[in-house]
Amino acid sequence: MSETNTIQVQEVTKSFGKKVVLKDINFDIKKGHIYGFIGPSGAGKTTLIKMMIGMDIPDNGSIYLLGEKMPNLNILQQIGFMAQSDALYEALTGKENLLFFASLFKLDRTEKQKRMAYAVQLVNLTADLDKRVSTYSGGMKRRLSLAIAIIHNPQVLILDEPTVGIDPELRLSIWNELLRLKNEEGKTIIVTTHVMDEAEKCDYIAMVRDGSFIATGTPNQLKEQYEVNSLDEVFLNAGRKKQ
Template sequence: MKHAIIMEGIAKGFQHKKVIQPLDLTIERSGIFGLLGPSGCGKTTLIKMIVGLINPDAGRVTVLDYKVPNEALLMEIGYMAQSDALYTELTGAENLEFFAKLYRLSKKERSGRIRYAAEIVGLTNDLNTRVAYYSGGMKRRLSLAIALIQNPEILILDEPTVGIDPSLKRTIWQELERLRDEERKTIVITTHVMDEAERCDKLAMLREGAIIASGTPAALKEQYAVKSLDDVFLQIGGVR
């Protein structure tokens, strides 16, 4: 199985507005793939269709050789949404425990995965605090920990480092790269931050629901004879 995700002829609209133009997208296994573009360009809609939260109006989505949506994929995908879906009356530890049980991890596995996930996102000392008292950045970090909890084959992360301080952001990216290199995970990340886009193995640049360019960061800069991804976006009309 060479490809982790295949999208064929995908289109989506809401209230008579086309959010995703008909497009094809293939994401290979074992790498970090970035969906890059400004707010409102369709990144979140695209990944919700990959996860199976919404259905396309046209086309087909296949993940790990399963047609989406498929219950078998629930254990294989770790999803971090742009909006934090947390139980604020529970502590951080109780949130992690709940999701670990949901994924049917054994007691020993739950303990180990909770320690690991909390350490990666820098929440070890805050696990016994109710999430209602977490800052916005802490909630984002807990959402990322939940996405990691069941050791998924594919990580789908929607703007994962928004509101996170630079030091922890660096730690998170180091872990994403380790997961790619050592555990051969497939990671799909949405971002509008160019320094994060530079760390992706491949990119698809979106504008108004269409892919306007794709390839490695180096190849895109070479193709448009520029030194930065910002300049690539400007060259192809990414900013008006």
């Protein structure tokens, strides 16, 4: 595995019963890049992400993250994962959730407090930390899930639709921070999204449909390749070409 590649996916196929969810997926993700998976629900994006972090295993093929074949428990300390469905303890407060998840990682007390303050400020939850999560709106739960994903300062952030239900101003603030983490700290960030203006912020995108990559490249490369002005048009044209 190349030193500049954080993730390598080689010939990965996955089926559930008779349904093929992913077919012969190959790609590399370089260190310090934002990589976006774009596509409709059911395209296979979440299944691919689950295999990348070791929550699921390919039927065929291999996945390497930070030089280690997945699944690998030791690598989890280096991954920040935000699932599509919020995995929170609703009977606990926001602060109690953060403390619990922070305790799973190798953080000393000072670092834990520092990272918690950073995370809750980023997602604008400081005023709501003492409220039970059961009282949170859907958007607040997404924000808490994002805070949990970044609390241990991971090398790799894997975020499954991180801004769903989040207001436009905060969404912009979160994306500005993701860009800063990439540019200033060299983080590798993987994002799934339905939102094409978010896809424009990625260094490299893969458009996923029916378990296959129908188009890959930088946003500008794809628009030039299909001679269109928007990624929406790229997706539509790539889908027609695939058919």
